[in-house]
Amino acid sequence: MMVLEVFLAVVVLAAAAVSLICAGFVLLAALDALVGHLSKAAVYFPNTMVVVPAHNESTVLGSTIEALVAQEYPAEALRVLVVDDASTDATAQVVGSAMSEHPGRVGLVRRHRGGEGKAAVLNAGLAKVLADDWAEAVLIIDADVIFEPQTLRRMTRHLADPQVGAVGGYVREGSRPGNSLSRFIGFEYVLAQALARRAANVLGVFACVPGGAQLHSRANLEALGGRIDDTTKAEDTVTTFLTQLGGRKVVFDAHAICWAEEPEYLEGLWKQRLRWARGNLQIVSKFRSLWFRRTTPIGRWSFGQVWFAVTLQPVLMVLNSVALTILFLVDFGLAGQMLSAFWILNALSWVVMAVFGLAVDPPTARRSWLQCLTFPGLISLALIAYTLVPGMALAVANAALGLFGAHLPASFTHWYVLFAALWTSGCMVLALAARAVDAPGGWRHWLSEALLYLGGYGPLLCAVGLAAYIDQFRGVERKWEVTVKTGRVKGGQAHGRPAGDYQPRPAIGP
Amino acid sequence: MDDQRATTSLVQPSAPERGPTPADVALVDQARQELCEDRRSEGRLWWLLGAAVAVATLVVALRYGWMW
Numbered sequence: 247m248m249v250l251e252v253f254l255a256v257v258v259l260a261a262a263a264v265s266l267i268c269a270g271f272v273l274l275a276a277l278d279a280l281v282g283h284l285s286k287a288a289v290y291f292p293n294t295m296v297v298v299p300a301h302n303e304s305t306v307l308g309s310t311i312e313a314l315v316a317q318e319y320p321a322e323a324l325r326v327l328v329v330d331d332a333s334t335d336a337t338a339q340v341v342g343s344a345m346s347e348h349p350g351r352v353g354l355v356r357r358h359r360g361g362e363g364k365a366a367v368l369n370a371g372l373a374k375v376l377a378d379d380w381a382e383a384v385l386i387i388d389a390d391v392i393f394e395p396q397t398l399r400r401m402t403r404h405l406a407d408p409q410v411g412a413v414g415g416y417v418r419e420g421s422r423p424g425n426s427l428s429r430f431i432g433f434e435y436v437l438a439q440a441l442a443r444r445a446a447n448v449l450g451v452f453a454c455v456p457g458g459a460q461l462h463s464r465a466n467l468e469a470l471g472g473r474i475d476d477t478t479k480a481e482d483t484v485t486t487f488l489t490q491l492g493g494r495k496v497v498f499d500a501h502a503i504c505w506a507e508e509p510e511y512l513e514g515l516w517k518q519r520l521r522w523a524r525g526n527l528q529i530v531s532k533f534r535s536l537w538f539r540r541t542t543p544i545g546r547w548s549f550g551q552v553w554f555a556v557t558l559q560p561v562l563m564v565l566n567s568v569a570l571t572i573l574f575l576v577d578f579g580l581a582g583q584m585l586s587a588f589w590i591l592n593a594l595s596w597v598v599m600a601v602f603g604l605a606v607d608p609p610t611a612r613r614s615w616l617q618c619l620t621f622p623g624l625i626s627l628a629l630i631a632y633t634l635v636p637g638m639a640l641a642v643a644n645a646a647l648g649l650f651g652a653h654l655p656a657s658f659t660h661w662y663v664l665f666a667a668l669w670t671s672g673c674m675v676l677a678l679a680a681r682a683v684d685a686p687g688g689w690r691h692w693l694s695e696a697l698l699y700l701g702g703y704g705p706l707l708c709a710v711g712l713a714a715y716i717d718q719f720r721g722v723e724r725k726w727e728v729t730v731k732t733g734r735v736k737g738g739q740a741h742g743r744p745a746g747d748y749q750p751r752p753a754i755g756p
Numbered sequence: 757m758d759d760q761r762a763t764t765s766l767v768q769p770s771a772p773e774r775g776p777t778p779a780d781v782a783l784v785d786q787a788r789q790e791l792c793e794d795r796r797s798e799g800r801l802w803w804l805l806g807a808a809v810a811v812a813t814l815v816v817a818l819r820y821g822w823m824w
């Protein structure tokens with residue numbers, strides 16, 4: 247075998263290895279019950295200040311504040327501070343109304359110059375919070391995140407262990423009634439949070455505590471200099487890294503559930519995810535001296551493998567396509583074999599992730615089972631089916647074509663290999679098309695949804711990742727854009743009730 | 757905070773010294789029970805996920821094992 251062919255085969259296997267690494271990582275989640283942090287948690291109600299950054303959030307902020315003050319938590323140990331980032335809508339009035347309704351429990355800091363990014367807004371709030379010694383813990387959330395009544399105490403219980411610096415909650419997609427996109431996001435969060443963060447509990451090292459629900463001990467924030475790093479677009483990831491580099495633990499509690507409104511259309515999702523993906527590339531550069539060096543948790547080989555498997559996946563998909571296409575031209579037989587290996591390994595990985603995903607979060611599974619099954623895209627699923635059971639797939643295809651008096655040509659296998667080779671990156675082009683045609687309401691949105699199901703949600707995320715690489719290499723500076731929220735999280739209405747009728751005392755500790 | 761004017765109205769009333777009320781005790785009991793339930797629920801998850809993986813692996817291995 248020629249050197250070129252061996253090299254191309256290795257590229258294909260490397261691309262397949264990415265999905266295997268992700269599936270292997272997900273498998274670790276099952277061990278969370280054995281080695282997770284719940285066994286070290288204890289009932290603990292520290293004085294907690296909730297910092298809520300807000301820019302034009304009047305439609306969602308009222309429900310968010312109501313859900314916070316209604317927490318089943320000692321009322322005098324919980325306060326809410328909204329940091330209004332130069333809003334031009336009724337955000338300040340909404341907070342003012344909450345301040346009147348809950349005197350002494352809700353506060354406001356107004357910034358008159360906005361648009362400097364979330365970290366700058368948070369830092370304005372943290373400066374206020376840490377200026378006096380009341381707060382023993384600080385919860386940072388997004389303005390649209392609705393907490394379930396027991397969520398805060400499910401997070402604070404981990405701070406009973408003084409080694410813990412930060413705790414992440416489980417942010418579920420909460421738009422109701424929602425559409426196909428919100429259901430895809432819902433299932434993505436099962437994979438990225440309910441499973442991946444349980445697995446991170448097991449590994450003992452975290453990539454990111456979600457910016458929408460992160461609880462910090464005061465000691466942790468003070469050790470971080472009392473402020474959030476604002477040099478990247480991924481302030482939550484940097485905070486998570488710095489916490490762990492400072493020797494403090496980060497944990498995730500899958501039972502600490504809150505609900506967030508996610509984008510309803512692909513344009514909004516694209517902007518949000520591009521910001522996240524750009525942030526992750528900046529993290530790679532910012533911590534470049536730590537990767538794969540065992541002196542810190544971040545440098546662990548296992549963590550680096552997972553981080554780079556996810557970060558490099560878009561690039562590897564393109565390289566995979568190029569490698570398979572060249573193989574198709576120089577060695578058709580090997581191209582077919584490598585293609586089969588690629589799809590079989592991907593199918594195996596997907597079976598593991600889908601089964602785990604459906605099992606770990608039944609409510610989301612009931613709502614998003616179709617999006618779980620079609621996550622890779624219908625065309626990719628058809629290619630997988632042909633790879634696994636070619637005879638049956640051909641029979642079905644011929645039967646379908648027979649209805650129109652047609653049948654598959656004799657050269658089908660030849661062209662299948664070429665198509666499948668190109669498809670591993672072509673699926674991203676379909677995702678781009680879905681984004682291009684998407685628009686609120688009407689036939690364009692239906693067409694976009696159809697393209698999304700055909701091309702797949704996973705490839706859409708890969709396309710965003712690829713766009714982030716292109717932006718990063720071109721040095722494109724994008725304005726920090728807030729994701730528009732419209733108050734579609736219905737869970738909040740259930741929690742918009744008065745605080746409990748108990749009269750708690752100030753300090754109930756471990 | 758040069759670019760902002762703090763208009764916070766958070767007040768810090770000094771909490772009266774008192775012992776735990778029945779509601780305090782109930783809250784702590786509730787949280788403790790919740791913690792036990794969550795631990796148990798994670799344990800159930802372990803068995804559920806273990807069984808799911810075993811079944812999925814078995815099905816795939818039996819059906820497609822010949823391909824290797």
